[in-house]
Amino acid sequence: MSGRNSCEIAVQLNESLVYTVLNLVHLITCVLSVVLAFRLQNAWHSRVYFHANVKMLLTTMLCLAVVHAITMSSFLFLNLFSWLFADSNCDSLMFNGTMCxxxxxxxxxxxxxxxxxxxxxxxxxxxATWIGPEYNTYSNKIGRILSVSTVVCAVVLLGPLLASETTFEKQINCGFPSYTAQTHNWMLMLELLGLDVLSVVVFLGVYGVSKYMKEGAMFQLERRYQINETLYVTKLLLPVTFVHFLLFAILCSAIVLIEMFFQDPFTIIYYEVIFYTAPFYTVLFPLIILHVITNLDRDRKSKITVLVSENVTGQPGTRAHFESLDRMWGCSTPVKGGSPRPTPV
Structure with a gap:
């Protein structure tokens, strides 16, 4: 792309109200992401009980979402600032490559x-499923190792993209990779899409195995607790992973179609900004988890209500519960309002 064409595109984008509104919408979603991340952090510390390793990994996710929102807000703010205050010339409308x-x-x-x-x-x-109940005695060492490994692997995964970037050319939008890095950017998106598919498959597998194991652990309290924890975590993260896969699939498909049917660089940038979905994921991620936590809390409270107050086959819930235990274990402990069952000789 020649310098003259870059200038023309920068001027066109600067004059486009829709492009500016899109930048503003993305900026608002970034701010909401930070607010919701802190809201979710408070919610699961007070309402959710996980193994320390799960909490550490979820906290790492929230930290990454917050950093993503802050860094992305920076270049979105630059775009809006140039629209509001910059002159219609190349130097003021384009951004330093190193800064971008x-x-x-x-x-x-x-x-x-x-x-x-x-x-x-x-x-x-x-x-956790493989180790069994003994896993509950483990410290958060596995969580620390996985959290650090996640960040290190992310940096390594972006190594080829970073190596192919150029900084000596000014850029129209800091959110887009330089021209020489477009191929590696594509490879990165496909790799992330593949990791999403792998995550969904693993979560579904863990969920299926846990449901099966739960049936055979009826009277193993510690094992059952761990299985329920795994099912709870899966119910939280599976929708989040699926939404990320869906948004990335939409983005990748949109970019393919845009670059197939359009040749004008302005049009390509314009439409790719429309379909850029990353900020919406960082908003939806905490919203989905908060929604699932609320629903699971509601289900838990309704079960407690049935147990202690509602009638079950004409009897108070607590009476029905303890009489079922009495029948199962042959217990002679009297239930309030009833007569003790004689102990068999």
Whole structure:
């Protein structure tokens, strides 16, 4: 792309109200992501009881979402600032390549880290299921190892993309990779899409195995508790992983179609910004988990209500519960309002 064409595209984008509104919408979603991340952090510390390893990995996900929102907000703010205050010339409408790289690379690392964190939680649940009840005695060492490994793997995964970037050319939008890095950017997106598919498959496998094991652990309290924890984590993370896969699939499909049917660089950038879905994931991720937590809390409270207050086959719930235990174990402990059952000789 020649310098003259880049200038023309920058001017066109600067004059486009829709393009500016899209940047503003993305900026708002980034701010909401930070607010919701802190809201979710407070929610699961007070309402959710997980193994320390799961909490550490979920906290890592939230930190990555917050850093992603902050770094992305920086170059979105630059776009809006240039629209409001810049003159219609190349120097004021285009951004320094080095500055763009410093803003864009941490954003990409966070996107990759979020995907890898989802997979790490799935792997952690596989390890917990394999080890069994003894896993509850483990410290958060596995969580620390997986959290650090997630960030390191994200940096390594972006190594080829970073190596192919150029910084000597000014850029129209800091959110887009430089022209020389487009191929590696495509490879990264496909790799993340593949990791999403792998995460969904692992979560579904863990969920199926846990449901099967739960049937055989009726009277193994510690084992049953761990299985329920795995089912709970899966119910939280499976929708999040699926939504990430869906948004990334939409983005990849849209880019393929846009670059197949359009030749004009302005049109390509314009439509790719429309279909850029990463900020919406960082908003939906905490929203989905908060929604699932609320629903699971509601189900738990309704079960407690049935147990202690509602009638079950004409009897109070507590009476029906303890009489069923009495029949199962042959217990002679009297239930309030009833007569003790004689102990068999």
């Amino acid at each position: 790289l410093f803003l864009r690379h941490p954003t990409n690392v966070c996107i990759a880290g979020l995907v890898l964190c989802q997979l790490s939680i799935a792997v952690e649940r596989v390890v």
